[in-house]
Amino acid sequence: MAKRDEALARIDSYFDDGHFETELARRIAFKTESNLAGSETALASYLEDEMIPDLTALGFVCEIFPNPRQDAGPFLVARRHECDDLPTVMTYGHGDVVAGYDGQWDNNMNPWKITKKGDRWYGRGTADNKGQHTINLAALRSVLETRESLGFNVIFLVEMGEERGSPGLKDFCTAHKDLFQADVFIASDGPRIHPDKPTIFMGSRGVFNFIMRLDSHDGGHHSGNWGGLLTNPGVIMSHAITSMIDKKGKILVEGWRNTEIPDSVRSAIAKLEVGGGENAPQINPNWGEPEMTPGERVFASNTFEIRAFETGNPKSPANAIPPSAVVYGHLRYVVGTDVDQLMPLLRLHLDQHGFPDIEIIGERDPMYATRLDPEHPWAQWAIASLNKTNGASISVIPNLGGSLPNDVFADVLGLPTIWVPHSYAGCSQHAPNEHILEKTSKSALRLMTGLWWDLGVGDTPKNAK
Numbered sequence: 235m236a237k238r239d240e241a242l243a244r245i246d247s248y249f250d251d252g253h254f255e256t257e258l259a260r261r262i263a264f265k266t267e268s269n270l271a272g273s274e275t276a277l278a279s280y281l282e283d284e285m286i287p288d289l290t291a292l293g294f295v296c297e298i299f300p301n302p303r304q305d306a307g308p309f310l311v312a313r314r315h316e317c318d319d320l321p322t323v324m325t326y327g328h329g330d331v332v333a334g335y336d337g338q339w340d341n342n343m344n345p346w347k348i349t350k351k352g353d354r355w356y357g358r359g360t361a362d363n364k365g366q367h368t369i370n371l372a373a374l375r376s377v378l379e380t381r382e383s384l385g386f387n388v389i390f391l392v393e394m395g396e397e398r399g400s401p402g403l404k405d406f407c408t409a410h411k412d413l414f415q416a417d418v419f420i421a422s423d424g425p426r427i428h429p430d431k432p433t434i435f436m437g438s439r440g441v442f443n444f445i446m447r448l449d450s451h452d453g454g455h456h457s458g459n460w461g462g463l464l465t466n467p468g469v470i471m472s473h474a475i476t477s478m479i480d481k482k483g484k485i486l487v488e489g490w491r492n493t494e495i496p497d498s499v500r501s502a503i504a505k506l507e508v509g510g511g512e513n514a515p516q517i518n519p520n521w522g523e524p525e526m527t528p529g530e531r532v533f534a535s536n537t538f539e540i541r542a543f544e545t546g547n548p549k550s551p552a553n554a555i556p557p558s559a560v561v562y563g564h565l566r567y568v569v570g571t572d573v574d575q576l577m578p579l580l581r582l583h584l585d586q587h588g589f590p591d592i593e594i595i596g597e598r599d600p601m602y603a604t605r606l607d608p609e610h611p612w613a614q615w616a617i618a619s620l621n622k623t624n625g626a627s628i629s630v631i632p633n634l635g636g637s638l639p640n641d642v643f644a645d646v647l648g649l650p651t652i653w654v655p656h657s658y659a660g661c662s663q664h665a666p667n668e669h670i671l672e673k674t675s676k677s678a679l680r681l682m683t684g685l686w687w688d689l690g691v692g693d694t695p696k697n698a699k
């Protein structure tokens with residue numbers, strides 16, 4: 235048997251012998267709910283009692299760093315160095331999870347244990363992200379045991395605050411650039427485009443939240459006495475919204491659209507089938523950026539959403555003119571959009587359209603958009619490796635429609651970024667009933683084993699950056 239196949243056979247038995255389940259179950263048991271007060275001990279323990287012993291056994295040198303943000307969980311930096319001349323990969327995972335929502339899972343399943351039902355393995359963190367980094371590490375071990383060396387160097391960063399928006403991650407990486415000198419970044423999080431379609435993405439859309447607020451007068455006023463005399467802020471606000479986006483979802487704010495799609499991105503997207511999967515809602519083909527395909531709309535255009543809109547008291551409507559109206563706005567945006575200009579452009583738009591009284595407040599720390607060109611040598615190398623293992627074509631998404639703190643790795647550390655997700659859109663990752671799929675996990679273990687194997691073969695674009 236060729237050595238590569240030996241490594242793949244080894245990872246198959248790791249799964250079939252139940253080792254994957256044992257390892258994952260141990261990790262799921264840590265209640266690393268970073269959004270809840272009192273999780274500090276669990277967050278530290280996941281690194282000290284779970285990750286460090288395993289990584290040390292694989293020959294990693296581990297160091298824990300406090301978070302520059304005092305209230306946030308620590309970072310683990312683990313390094314395994316074989317030789318300066320070999321390629322160095324930076325990889326990443328997050329050990330924190332969202333709240334467990336104990337008691338709200340179907341059949342009263344315990345979020346901190348694995349419950350298997352058909353192809354599904356339930357448990358908090360199975361998909362996001364403990365299952366994914368467990369897969370990647372197991373694959374690494376399989377290569378190491380087969381080859382007796384990796385043939386490359388590894389830097390593994392584990393953060394414990396991703397579900398809180400990665401507090402301190404950017405500052406930490408900026409201050410410790412020397413720790414993260416690598417040739418390529420490869421990690422796993424998020425969903426495949428379809429559970430049966432191995433997927434690779436090279437960045438993500440950015441996300442920018444903002445608030446629009448109009449205060450017309452103090453307190454509500456009886457509509458019988460004041461209707462016809464006082465401005466209704468809800469009406470004004472809805473006119474403002476109509477000026478910003480049309481009834482088919484086309485953005486009307488000058489400068490907010492991004493309609494330029496590079497050819498390489500356009501042709502990668504053309505091969506993708508969007509939507510689908512279990513419990514997926516029906517796509518409206520007439521919604522969004524005109525002249526674009528559904529794939530281009532979700533992966534290559536900017537989209538504006540209203541997350542919430544309130545005036546008066548919808549739970550108990552009064553016969554009164556409400557004092558104020560508030561809109562929680564939201565933009566997903568692609569590379570090429572100047573995020574610092576979003577609010578000035580909106581101010582200009584509102585002033586020009588007769589809404590100078592609407593106040594706007596943009597969030598201070600948006601998640602930035604990133605995208606590695608699908609033609610980049612490292613992207614091409616990874617796609618070839620995954621195809622070699624899978625024997626079918628990999629779905630290449632230039633950037634995820636959703637958002638990740640990928641700008642830290644792509645922009646701050648300057649690495650070509652490659653993500654190989656092992657979950658799927660219906661995994662309920664932030665709700666009760668989070669799960670991974672057995673079939674997908676098995677295929678993911680093989681894909682990652684093949685990828686780590688090929689990284690050590692010596693035929694990589696190491697100096698192409």
Ligand SMILES: [Zn+2]
Binds near residue numbers: 362397663664
């Ligand atoms: Zn998450």
